[in-house]
Amino acid sequence: MENSLQKIKEFNDNYLNTIYAIVGFMNIYKYELKKTKQIDVKLFQGRKFDMENDIEKYVTPDIGILIDEKSGVIGEVKNSFPKDKSLWTETIKQLLQYDDNLIGWPIENEIIPLYDIVLLVHDSRSRDVKDYFLSKFNEELKFNHPFIIIEYGRSDEAKHFFKFRIEYGELSEPLIHSKIYSGCPVPMEKLVVEYSKFKIYDSKPHLSWRMWLIYLCMTDKATEENLYHKLNKKTKIELETSIEAVVELLRKTYSFHSFHKNHPERQPQFPKKDWVIEAILKYVSIGEARWKDEAHEEFVFILQQHSKDVKDHYEDTCLIDERNANQMSLF
Amino acid sequence: MNLIDFNSDFFLNLPDANQLISRLDSISNSENKTISAIPFGCESDIDRLFKRVNSSIRSIIKEKEKNGISLYKLTHENKKDKNIELSGYFILYCHPDYHNVYIALTYEESYFFNHELKPFIKSFYPEIIFTFIKSKNLKDLSEQFKLRNEISEIKINRASHILRKQDVRSFPALTWPNTTLDEAFNWATENNGWFKSLKFEAIRFNRTITSIFIDRQGIVRTNRNFEMVYNSFIKPICKSIDSNYKQFSNRDxxxxxxxxxxxxxxxxxxxxxxxxxxxxxxxxxxxxxxxxxxxxxxxxxxxxxxxxxxxxxxxxxxxxxxxxxxxxxxxxxxxxxxxxxxxxxxxxxxxxxxxxxxxxxx
CATH class of the missing domain: 3.30.160.690 (Bacterial toxin RNase RnlA/LsoA, N repeated domain)
Structure with a gap:
């Protein structure tokens, strides 16, 4: 059981680390180029790009950076890789899709001639990943765009940093390349406003994470609507809301939407409705919510104090669920 | 049980805001009354807030109002015996220099202050906030008080202290160290502790000129020379509440x-x-x-x-x-x-x- 709980915590930790990597890497471009060259940089996360050579498909990269409306960076962040290397081909396929001339940049004709493709990898696997990619070059792997592998990881001294270092390739923006080449430490304390704000990106978080964030949003909703009163073991607050409203609250509060406020087009809505439905179903099953309508669009959230801290409460709730599922699978 | 002489001149002729402190000073000196002060901050309509407590057993009535000063009567009926009630008066003074900063003042006896007025004001949290006096600031305030008023010695009679990180939870401990200010604060620093409250005597030329109680939330009580105590402790506490509003607002x-x-x-x-x-x-x-x-x-x-x-x-x-x-x-x-x-x-x-x-x- 401890291991399973540990797995949930690790999953959530990986999720946050991915967000820190996205925020940290994008901010190097944003601040360095503005500080030294007064160049405008647009950032986007999970933006929908069409593929020039396959109009049926689209991609939503973790990282999107547009520099001075002329060049850019598209990237994927992998905080962990499976032990089985045969599964790594999925990442290769994903990156090769980015090598198609992507359409959808936030400029008038939506196309830019030059962009880099970066793979951000946690430093625990960066060397293995580099070797793996090198072994695949010229076989199944060939990029038309510059391809760069960047390792990231924490560096803990008197201050805590997120450090980025180029493991392979050359970034097209010389200033940023020279900055990251031998290792660029980004002090975490300088990004706490963003780190405290972004808690969802375009990848599905663990159910416990979603339930925790929805609880936080419901608390905010109660205060905003002047329905909040002190919560203790005996008091509860019933809040009428809908799936759509929760999706919007999570998007507004914890997603990267503020990055895209001046270029919101092509930006898929995160979290996805399905992610929220799963969480609400779980609340209903544990008695923390009840449906208001047969269509299961509207519900009542029962805000209450939990004996454990709220995040632990939902991790435990999901753990019990996973354990039951495992037991069922034995029969 | 009315512990205050409501017919006294003070209440009949409620002073103006600019006379309030000197009038209370006179009362503390001539009538040997202990004046208790609770400085607090509130951004809400205070009358509406106070009225919220009116119930079958508790009531508050505004008796008078004059230029930023209001006189209230707080009454609490005994739940078991309705013939027994505890009531008392307090003055609410809206500080002229600091918007949203008030001082609840009374010279009712300790029982009313500790069991009625203090819990009554505290019950309005989070709409009402108190200050927080750090150990260093408490020491600085006391030293300034000593210097400004030619106090030769401050003798601590009683102190409630808490030592941090001693146990899973910290419990207050009462001590009567009978020490000087420096000795007491050095002891607290060395033991990684802080004073929850202090009661001390201010001595000038071998004569105790006032006895002061102050706690970490800024509640002050004194038995003489109220004006001196007001200027040295209560006024800076009001300023600190005002600073809290300025520093902590619109952070979310x-x-x-x-x-x-x-x-x-x-x-x-x-x-x-x-x-x-x-x-x-x-x-x-x-x-x-x-x-x-x-x-x-x-x-x-x-x-x-x-x-x-x-x-x-x-x-x-x-x-x-x-x-x-x-x-x-x-x-x-x-x-x-x-x-x-x-x-x-x-x-x-x-x-x-x-x-x-x-x-x-x-």
Whole structure:
């Protein structure tokens, strides 16, 4: 059981680390180029790009950076890789899709001639990943765009940093390349406003994470609507809301939407409705919510104090669920 | 049980705001009355707030109002025996220099003050906030008082102290060290403690000119020379409440553009988090915050906690990302009262530091 709980915590930790990597890497471009060259940089996360050579498909990269409306960076962040290397081909396929001339940049004709493709990898696997990619070059792997592998990881001294270092390739923006080449430490304390704000990106978080964030949003909703009163073991607050409203609250509060406020087009809505439905179903099953309508669009959230801290409460709730599922699978 | 002479000249001719302090000074000196003061901050309509408590057993009536001074009568009926009631008067003084800062003043006896007025005012949290006097500031205030008023000696009669990190929870301990101010504060510093309250005598030329009680929340009581005590303690406390409003307001995400919070930093003048063991001590200390959920997202080597304040629904992210600072980031709602509560809790249970603005730069 401890291991399973540990797995949930690790999953959530990986999720946050991915967000820190996205925020940290994008901010190097944003601040360095503005500080030294007064160049405008647009950032986007999970933006929908069409593929020039396959109009049926689209991609939503973790990282999107547009520099001075002329060049850019598209990237994927992998905080962990499976032990089985045969599964790594999925990442290769994903990156090769980015090598198609992507359409959808936030400029008038939506196309830019030059962009880099970066793979951000946690430093625990960066060397293995580099070797793996090198072994695949010229076989199944060939990029038309510059391809760069960047390792990231924490560096803990008197201050805590997120450090980025180029493991392979050359970034097209010389200033940023020279900055990251031998290792660029980004002090975490300088990004706490963003780190405290972004808690969802375009990848599905663990159910416990979603339930925790929805609880936080419901608390905010109660205060905003002047329905909040002190919560203790005996008091509860019933809040009428809908799936759509929760999706919007999570998007507004914890997603990267503020990055895209001046270029919101092509930006898929995160979290996805399905992610929220799963969480609400779980609340209903544990008695923390009840449906208001047969269509299961509207519900009542029962805000209450939990004996454990709220995040632990939902991790435990999901753990019990996973354990039951495992037991069922034995029969 | 009416403990105050309502027919006294003071109440019949309620003084103007500019005469209030000197009139109370006269009362404390001539009638040997202990004056009790509760300075607090409130952004809400205070009359509407007070009226909320009117019930079958408790009532508050505004008897008079004159130029920023209001006289209230607070009555509490005994639940078991309705013939027994406790009532008393207090004056509410809206500080002329600090918007939203009030002082509740009474010279009723201790029982009314401790069992009725104090709980009554405190019951309005989080709409009402108190100050928080750090140990260093308490010492500074006392020293300034000594200097300004030619006090030759301050003798501590009674002190309630708490030692941090001694146990899972800290309990107040009463001591009568009969020591000087310096000795008492040095002892507290050496033992990593703080004074919850102090009672001391101010001596001038071998004569006790006043006896003062002061606690960490800024409640002050004195038996003589009220004006002197007001200028040295109560006035700076009012200023500190005003500063709290200015420093802690509009920090939350809802109040700011792009929903970006305005964090606060607690800065220490030494590397308090140099040893990693201190992380655990700190997390344990924060986790003791009552009426709150404290979730640990990361504990080692850096700290990232989230806090939900069940009292008013505020929430925060809390970070330790270098060895000298704690960063508090309010989420969508982060009230002044809640920010103060968390900072005070950290000061009480971990260590006192300087509260500063977070510098938003990369």
């Amino acid at each position: 995400r809802r109040s700011n553009r792009d929903l970006d919070a305005k964090p606060l930093v607690i800065e220490y003048d030494f590397e308090i988090f140099k040893n990693i063991e201190e992380n655990k001590v700190f997390i344990n200390a924060v986790s003791l915050l009552d009426n709150a959920s404290v979730s640990q997202l990361h504990g080692n080597p850096y700290i990232h906690l989230t806090i939900i304040d069940y009292l008013d629904g505020s929430s925060f992210d809390l970070w330790v990302l270098n060895s000298k600072e704690i960063i508090l980031v309010p989420q969508m709602r982060g009230t002044i009262a809640s920010i103060k509560r968390i900072l005070n809790h950290i000061f009480d249970t971990f260590a006192e530091g300087e509260i500063k603005d977070y510098e938003l730069s990369y």
